Amino acid sequence: MxxxxxxxxxxxxxxxxxxxxxxxxxxxxxxxxxxxxxxxxxxxxxxxxxxxxxxxxxxxxxxxxxxxxxxxxxxxxxxxxxxxxxxxxxxxxxxxxxxxxxxxxxxxxxxxxxxxxxxxxxxxxxxxxxxxxxxxxxxxxxxxxxxxxxxxxxxxxxxxxxxxxxxxxxxxxxxxxxxxxxTAQAADPPAASTASIGTSAAGGPEEQRKLNLSALEMAQIGIMYRPLWDVGRQVISTYMCTPVRRFPDGTSVEGMLALSAIADPQQLAKIDIDTLADTVEILDELFRNKFRLMVSVPVCFETLAARRSRQDFLAICQSVPDYLRPFLIFEFLHFPTGVPSGRMGELVNEVRPFCRWTFLRVECRQQSFASLSGTGLTGLTTMITSDRSMEARLMEDMNSFVAAAERANLKTCIVGITSTSLAVAARAAGTTLIAGDRIGRAEEIPQHMLRFGWQDLFLRESVR
Amino acid sequence: MPTVLVIDDEDMVRLVLRQFLERQSMTVVEAEDGEEGLRLLRANAVDLVICDLIMPRADGIGTIMNIRRLMPAMKIIAISGGGRSHAMELLKVAEQMGADHVLGKPFTRDQLLAVVARCLPGHPMTVRSSARSG
Structure with missing residues (x-):
């Protein structure tokens, strides 16, 4: 030394x-x-x-x-x-x-x-x-x-x-x-760090500088609901909560980008807990008005890894009425790629009684999900970002992603579909759920289930 | 001599189709996506379109719908597959949207030519067996 x-x-x-x-x-x-x-x-x-x-x-x-x-x-x-x-x-x-x-x-x-x-x-x-x-x-x-x-x-x-x-x-x-x-010392020992060299956990640009947000900045973050198309059943049955950060100049960012500036696990946990509580309230209101739909709620690894925030989150879960639980899906975000299957299974089991399905957000280019098989996860979500010049490569990526997920008996949801050609390719690859601007933009309040077929998609394009 | 427009993003598929069709005394025009296909369709006297469904930038189903709108009498064969697990479902969609016949990849030369013969009944073809098609 x-x-x-x-x-x-x-x-x-x-x-x-x-x-x-x-x-x-x-x-x-x-x-x-x-x-x-x-x-x-x-x-x-x-x-x-x-x-x-x-x-x-x-x-x-x-x-x-x-x-x-x-x-x-x-x-x-x-x-x-x-x-x-x-x-x-x-x-x-x-x-x-x-x-x-x-x-x-x-x-x-x-x-x-x-x-x-x-x-x-x-x-x-x-x-x-x-x-x-x-x-x-x-x-x-x-x-x-x-x-x-x-x-x-x-x-x-x-x-x-x-x-x-x-x-x-x-x-x-x-x-x-x-x-x-x-608050890292307060967390239970997880499987891998969210800070890594050479690789990055799914869900956000690693390069972006992360900070703790002020209360004012935290107030800029809200939740919207993006429609998910169940292509197999030809229905928009699910809405996924997506964080949105609105800046004072009128611009906004959506999805993981909205959270990418937050490093404090307590702030992430607060957002997760507030999102769940608000969503359950909205879902309950809609349910009482005879609306039937499913909602996918995000929960970050940081929230579930630390005992205190996990308990706070689970307390909200326990308050979800039994009749709403079949309409709730949890999507795990920020999970490092190396989480052991045993640990993943434990975390899935914690929330499983309160929901219909659990999905894990992963990178599209990840090719093996064998370790996730048997953890209780229902499926995988991935986000693609594309301009038209990248579509050919993305189509191959989606094909490999869905094939790898199917080998692990996992459903797939692809988010970020911005064109009909990507929607066609995603379905051809075998994915079951699709979201993105081509399917529908994020809304303040989720809507009723809606029959939505290929004809609707193409006709909507043709009238634009 | 009939002219066939082949729209497929895979070079190899276009090359093979060109060889099959040219040996049947047909002229082949190639496009690698739907947008280019529509442009070539307007610029050439095309008798038949063979269109892949899964293509970047402009997919096949939208292209078929556009062709049907521009040229209601145009004969269209939709092809798809290439290792995709739900390609057959999309072929059904293509039929609903205006394709006259569909072929799932991989298909044989004779399966292709049998379907082409149905679309171009006046053109003599050398076909050895029947094709599976929609």
């Missing part, structure tokens, strides 16, 4: 940061005095920051060292150094929150202090940063060569760092990972 002197580290920072000396001696003296004052204030601030016991014990201070990158770049390092630092600043700032702090502590060395993440989540963020930087400059990174150092203690002003390679971190995650987020 290498020991790094805090004083030495700070001296190095100021050697690095010191600007070129002014030529005028009087101005140089003033500049030096200002630098010393700045250095002392900086040093005080850093000492306080870096030696806070709670930060150290929580594993929130990390050091990123790019020695291996420097070695691999060889003589090119001196030419590329500025670009590496500039890229590192950009990548780090993209991955950390406003409350986190990052400092360049040497040539190719950074300290990052995380305000809230757990040690494992923070290590993974650092690993992700390092992976991106290495990929940018040396192509395919060797994960075993990239190390992340976590400060584990301070003795006589010296920080003690424990080093682990990205490969080791990933291996640890596979065994006992904790989801990224401020």
């Amino acid at each position: 290498p020991v790094v002197s805090l004083g030495e580290k700070l001296r190095n920072w100021f050697v690095e940061e010191e600007p070129a000396a002014p030529s005028n001696p009087a101005r140089r003296e003033t500049a030096v005095a200002a630098d010393i004052e700045r250095m002392q204030a900086f040093e005080r601030r850093l000492k306080v920051l870096l030696t806070q016991p709670q930060l150290l014990s929580a594993g929130r201070i990390h050091m990123l060292n790019f020695d291996t990158l420097r070695e691999r770049l060889g003589p090119a390092w001196s030419e590329l150094r500025d670009r590496v630092h500039s890229a590192a600043d950009r990548i780090i700032n993209r991955h950390i929150s406003d409350r986190d702090v990052q400092f360049r502590s040497g040539d190719g060395e950074y300290i990052i202090v995380f305000a809230a993440l757990s040690r494992s989540a923070a290590s993974l963020v650092c690993a992700k940063i390092a992976e991106e930087l290495y990929r940018l400059f040396v192509g395919d990174p060797k994960l075993a060569d990239i190390t992340v150092a976590t400060a584990v203690g301070a003795v006589d002003g010296k920080l003690l760092f424990e080093h682990a390679s990205v490969a080791e971190l990933l291996s640890a995650v596979e065994q006992t990972a904790v989801p990224a987020g401020p």
Whole structure:
């Protein structure tokens, strides 16, 4: 376990940061005095920051060292150094929150202090940063060569760092990972982390910077209901809840994008719980007015993985009247790809008594669902995004996706169908449920079941 | 010499159909999607359309409906399949929407030619066996 002197580290920072000396001696003296004052204030601030016991014990201070990158770049390092630092600043700032702090502590060395993440989540963020930087400059990174150092203690002003390679971190995650987020320690040990290297869990762009939303921002998020076409039965029988975030400028985003800025599992759980409660209320009202329809309600992994939010969610489930349960479907979102089937089965079983079906949202290009067979899941949902030039590839993807799901005895639902040709291809592939603008746009309130055949689809197109 | 418009996004399918049909003294015009098919239909004196159903950008069923609207008397054969589990269901839809005959992939040369012969009764064909068709 290498020991790094805090004083030495700070001296190095100021050697690095010191600007070129002014030529005028009087101005140089003033500049030096200002630098010393700045250095002392900086040093005080850093000492306080870096030696806070709670930060150290929580594993929130990390050091990123790019020695291996420097070695691999060889003589090119001196030419590329500025670009590496500039890229590192950009990548780090993209991955950390406003409350986190990052400092360049040497040539190719950074300290990052995380305000809230757990040690494992923070290590993974650092690993992700390092992976991106290495990929940018040396192509395919060797994960075993990239190390992340976590400060584990301070003795006589010296920080003690424990080093682990990205490969080791990933291996640890596979065994006992904790989801990224401020309340990660409160969660039950899930199967895999939501922060990952090289792969991303289904349901949202990994690259997008995630934050905790203010109450005002949370109020921008609402729920709409998108019709699902049961192609086999030729009926629109189900409406899926889809989150919508409306921005003050009048624009809005729908689906997973609406949630992609939220990292706090408690906020996700609140949205899940509110959505379920509101939906049950609407469904009950519609049911009393003789409307018959099914509603698919999303629930995030974060909500079910943490004991407290799971209990809150299940409490709402238990309040669902018996007569509505056959009309309720749960769709699991944000589930990491490596969740063991036993764990998945447990989570399915938790909500199964309160609903008709359970679906899991996955990536369309995922090709094997054998591990999900026997977990109690009814089916898989996938989201496709397409412009017309991508349709040929998407058709092949849908074909493979449905075939893989059928091998695991799972139904399929494809969301994001924007054209008749995609609807035809989705059905030809064998999918049972289809949603997207071509079928119908999201509405404020779900509607009655509706007979809807191919003729309706094509005739509707022809009158447009 | 009859002209056949083949609309299919798969190059190999178009190539094979071209070979089958040209050997029967037919002229073949090819399109790789429904939009191009409609354009070629307007530009050529076509006697028969063979149209795949599952194509990017403009699917076959919509294309068949458009052809039927533009040229009510046009003979149309819908083809589909290619490993898709519900292709036969879509062939039924295509029939309802205006296809005269349907053929599920894979089909043999003689099955194709038998259906083509029914659409072009005045044209002599070399067909060895009957085809399954709608």
